[in-house]
Amino acid sequence: MDQERLARALRNTDDVGVWELDLDADRISIFGSLRGRYGHEGESGFWSDATDTVLSRIVPEDRHIFCEAIAKAIEDGERFSIFYRVRRPDGAIIYSNTHGRCLFDKDGRPVTVSGVTIDVTARKLAEDALVAGEARYRAMTNAIEQMIWSTTADGIYDFYNDRWYEFTGTPKSSLTGKSWQNLLHPEDRAAAQAEWQKSLVTGKPYKAEYRLRHHSGEYRWVVARAQPMCDESGVITRWYGTSTDLHERKLAEQRQQFLLELNDRLRSSAHATDATSIAAQMLGMQVDVPRAGYGEIDANEEVVRVERDWTRGETTLSLAGEARILDGFGPAVVAELKAGRTLVVDDCYRDARAGAAYAETWDSIGCRSLIVVPLMRDNKFTAILYLHDTKPRQWGPEDIALAEDVAQRTFAYVERLRAENEIRLLNATLEQRVRDEIAERAKTEEQLRQAQKMEAVGQLTGGIAHDFNNMLAVIIGGLNLIQRRLSRGDTNVERLIANAMEGAERAAALTKRLLAFSRQQPLDPKTIDANRLIEAMTELLSRTIGENITVKTLLSPDLWAVQADPAQLENAILNLSVNARDAMPSGGKLTIETANITVDAADGAEQGIPPCDYVRLAVTDSGEGMSKETIARAFDPFFTTKPVGKGTGLGLSQVYGFVRQSGGHVRLQSQLGVGTSSYIYLPRAAGQSDDEPADEPQPSQPGQSAETILVVEDDERVRRLSVEALRDLGYSVIEAGDGRDAVKLLQSRQDISLLFTDVVMPNMTGRELAAIARQMRPNLKILYTSGYTRDATMQDGILQDGIQLLAKPFTMQELAARLRNVLDAS
Numbered sequence: 001m002d003q004e005r006l007a008r009a010l011r012n013t014d015d016v017g018v019w020e021l022d023l024d025a026d027r028i029s030i031f032g033s034l035r036g037r038y039g040h041e042g043e044s045g046f047w048s049d050a051t052d053t054v055l056s057r058i059v060p061e062d063r064h065i066f067c068e069a070i071a072k073a074i075e076d077g078e079r080f081s082i083f084y085r086v087r088r089p090d091g092a093i094i095y096s097n098t099h100g101r102c103l104f105d106k107d108g109r110p111v112t113v114s115g116v117t118i119d120v121t122a123r124k125l126a127e128d129a130l131v132a133g134e135a136r137y138r139a140m141t142n143a144i145e146q147m148i149w150s151t152t153a154d155g156i157y158d159f160y161n162d163r164w165y166e167f168t169g170t171p172k173s174s175l176t177g178k179s180w181q182n183l184l185h186p187e188d189r190a191a192a193q194a195e196w197q198k199s200l201v202t203g204k205p206y207k208a209e210y211r212l213r214h215h216s217g218e219y220r221w222v223v224a225r226a227q228p229m230c231d232e233s234g235v236i237t238r239w240y241g242t243s244t245d246l247h248e249r250k251l252a253e254q255r256q257q258f259l260l261e262l263n264d265r266l267r268s269s270a271h272a273t274d275a276t277s278i279a280a281q282m283l284g285m286q287v288d289v290p291r292a293g294y295g296e297i298d299a300n301e302e303v304v305r306v307e308r309d310w311t312r313g314e315t316t317l318s319l320a321g322e323a324r325i326l327d328g329f330g331p332a333v334v335a336e337l338k339a340g341r342t343l344v345v346d347d348c349y350r351d352a353r354a355g356a357a358y359a360e361t362w363d364s365i366g367c368r369s370l371i372v373v374p375l376m377r378d379n380k381f382t383a384i385l386y387l388h389d390t391k392p393r394q395w396g397p398e399d400i401a402l403a404e405d406v407a408q409r410t411f412a413y414v415e416r417l418r419a420e421n422e423i424r425l426l427n428a429t430l431e432q433r434v435r436d437e438i439a440e441r442a443k444t445e446e447q448l449r450q451a452q453k454m455e456a457v458g459q460l461t462g463g464i465a466h467d468f469n470n471m472l473a474v475i476i477g478g479l480n481l482i483q484r485r486l487s488r489g490d491t492n493v494e495r496l497i498a499n500a501m502e503g504a505e506r507a508a509a510l511t512k513r514l515l516a517f518s519r520q521q522p523l524d525p526k527t528i529d530a531n532r533l534i535e536a537m538t539e540l541l542s543r544t545i546g547e548n549i550t551v552k553t554l555l556s557p558d559l560w561a562v563q564a565d566p567a568q569l570e571n572a573i574l575n576l577s578v579n580a581r582d583a584m585p586s587g588g589k590l591t592i593e594t595a596n597i598t599v600d601a602a603d604g605a606e607q608g609i610p611p612c613d614y615v616r617l618a619v620t621d622s623g624e625g626m627s628k629e630t631i632a633r634a635f636d637p638f639f640t641t642k643p644v645g646k647g648t649g650l651g652l653s654q655v656y657g658f659v660r661q662s663g664g665h666v667r668l669q670s671q672l673g674v675g676t677s678s679y680i681y682l683p684r685a686a687g688q689s690d691d692e693p694a695d696e697p698q699p700s701q702p703g704q705s706a707e708t709i710l711v712v713e714d715d716e717r718v719r720r721l722s723v724e725a726l727r728d729l730g731y732s733v734i735e736a737g738d739g740r741d742a743v744k745l746l747q748s749r750q751d752i753s754l755l756f757t758d759v760v761m762p763n764m765t766g767r768e769l770a771a772i773a774r775q776m777r778p779n780l781k782i783l784y785t786s787g788y789t790r791d792a793t794m795q796d797g798i799l800q801d802g803i804q805l806l807a808k809p810f811t812m813q814e815l816a817a818r819l820r821n822v823l824d825a826s
């Protein structure tokens with residue numbers, strides 16, 4: 001090819017130049033565009049420079065490469081290929097690759113060196129980038145915690161990061177190809193390998209969990225994953241993979257799984273022994289020991305009893321039965337257990353706590369190493385769970401933790417079974433106990449009701465005694481008179497007999513009512529007429545409530561019927577009356593009132609009573625009244641403002657209980673210093689009352705006759721008898737029913753020589769009357785009489801010294817003697 005054609009061909013590239021070094025001229029001629037490319041002006045095509053000029057363009061550090069290559073080419077005539085850098089005038093670096101060879105003349109003298117120079121800058125830069133990329137990748141793979149590796153497309157390992165070498169403890173680059181497989185746990189090898197093959201064939205990502213030998217010698221669980229990398233046509237070029245240590249997680253999972261299964265199996269065992277045997281067996285297999293068991297400690301913390309233990313194989317001895325713990329374990333170990341600490345012994349011969357003597361005993365029953373978990377109930381050593389191994393064994397923390405966990409779960413379950421059993425037993429007897437309890441309660445309530453009633457009766461005893469004495473006075477006095485008349489031959493005793501009879505009958509009736517009232521009666525609601533019930537009570541009440549209190553009844557005609565227990569209603573009215581009496585210590589007025597009341601919605605809302613038809617019973621006194629605080633608490637059981645021995649605080653609570661039980665309501669209205677009204681609302685009942693009419697009170701007759709005596713007595717019958725007796729004794733008699741009438745008589749009649757007066761009377765007492773009479777007639781003789789005992793009368797301060805009292809009941813002889821005594825005294 002001539003110069004012309006070469007130059008034409010070279011014009012098609014900027015990267016290649018052809019050159020020739022003329023050794024004699026020491027100049028280099030160049031064809032091609034390299035000159036321009038190197039940043040020098042001038043035509044592309046042919047040019048020539050001195051060798052030194054060309055050399056000066058080469059980076060100083062690389063110049064020797066060029067020089068040495070030329071020298072060597074001249075020396076050996078071989079082809080050479082060198083790389084060097086050229087610096088352009090603008091400072092940029094061009095990488096050049098030059099090939100050349102020396103040409104010799106026929107005498108073997110070197111003449112020229114010629115060759116080709118190629119600009120390889122682009123390629124060089126690309127290569128550098130690649131190297132840098134790889135270094136970066138390596139640095140990154142070593143900077144993370146996981147093991148990273150790669151394989152060729154057919155699964156041959158060609159890279160591991162540092163973590164891999166650290167984990168496995170193998171020297172760097174000693175692992176290549178397939179040798180990694182020897183590091184897998186033999187049991188996991190086949191499966192991991194099969195999975196890997198599957199991925200290599202299918203190209204699907206790889207994942208496998210297996211145990212990998214750790215540099216410590218133990219196998220640890222790892223998870224390995226790999227992803228294929230493909231070229232543009234989808235052909236796998238490499239695999240990139242990681243292996244991650246998940247040993248702890250795997251153990252936790254396995255433990256969790258084990259415990260779940262344990263729970264299930266515990267739950268399906270109905271008896272404590274089943275549960276403990278299952279736990280021992282599962283734990284024994286899991287931890288891999290020849291013997292595991294569960295024993296209960298007796299109440300004295302001395303004897304351990306193993307119902308059934310688990311042993312691996314027939315050759316291992318069972319420890320089922322009873323043993324004294326101290327004898328078996330020794331004091332040091334028992335102290336440890338009693339303190340609630342798990343006992344862990346790796347080798348009993350080397351453990352100071354066991355001691356040589358015990359160690360031998362343990363060894364003889366196939367126990368060289370052991371774990372014993374003590375189980376405590378309320379700080380008391382209650383049970384143990386144990387693991388025994390025939391060989392010395394270094395227990396791992398997981399073994400101990402698992403044994404403790406299983407022990408606690410088993411214990412909790414056994415305790416639950418025990419509690420359930422107790423509850424079952426309790427349930428079996430519960431019904432009976434509830435029945436007994438209810439019966440007992442009913443009995444107590446009945447007793448309480450009776451006690452309240454007796455209490456009310458008790459409060460009335462004083463009054464009743466007085467009433468009885470009045471009646472007896474009528475009877476005894478009448479009989480005395482009859483005796484005297486008959487002895488005189490006077491047979492006009494008809495009326496006296498009738499009188500005495502009447503007194504006796506009344507006494508009998510009172511006794512009867514009293515007995516009926518105090519008799520223990522079961523609660524027996526009846527349809528009743530409250531008017532009739534009150535009428536029947538009134539006499540008893542007015543007799544018993546005290547003479548300085550007037551009892552009045554205002555009974556509404558056509559009163560509706562109510563549904564209630566009559567005895568309880570009587571009791572309630574009695575309680576309210578007793579309260580009224582207590583509120584009027586110096587006398588007053590007690591009114592018992594009945595009315596039909598229709599409570600409508602508006603009234604009801606105001607009073608807090610549901611709208612309904614009611615029969616309202618009101619007991620009103622003119623007593624001291626109640627404060628707001630007292631009203632608020634009055635219904636509370638045992639609330640009383642009365643001195644010890646006087647009040648029980650049970651009266652109003654009885655009233656409340658009874659009325660609420662009968663579907664009714666109770667209200668109190670009171671004003672201090674004015675009085676109190678207690679209202680009982682009982683719902684109207686359909687139909688007529690079932691009770692009988694009350695006894696009719698009997699009519700009475702007056703009587704008539706030298707010394708004039710004024711008899712003042714509120715009890716008409718007693719007065720009549722006294723009048724008869726005095727006339728019989730030959731006195732002339734005038735009478736009055738109360739103090740006021742007596743005062744009138746004293747004013748109108750001057751002939752009165754003696755005042756014979758009852759002490760306790762409503763409106764004006766005998767003492768008050770006597771005081772007025774003495775003012776009118778200072779010399780008037782006075783004889784008192786009273787049904788109350790002398791002491792009670794004296795205590796009340798009613799009587800003064802020197803004043804005579806004739807106690808009821810009295811005989812005619814007594815009356816005659818006392819009268820003469822008083823009249824004849826000066």
Ligand code: ADP
Pocket residue numbers: 575579580583621623624625626630634635639640641642646647648649650651652653676
């Ligand atoms: P007790 O009469 O034994 O004290 P109660 O339950 O019958 O018990 O009454 C409780 C309290 O209510 C009385 O102590 C008294 O303070 C007050 N009380 C009840 N009724 C009246 C009344 N009519 N007047 C004044 N206070 C009364």
Ligand code: MG
Pocket residue numbers: 575578579647649650651652
């Ligand atoms: Mg009371």
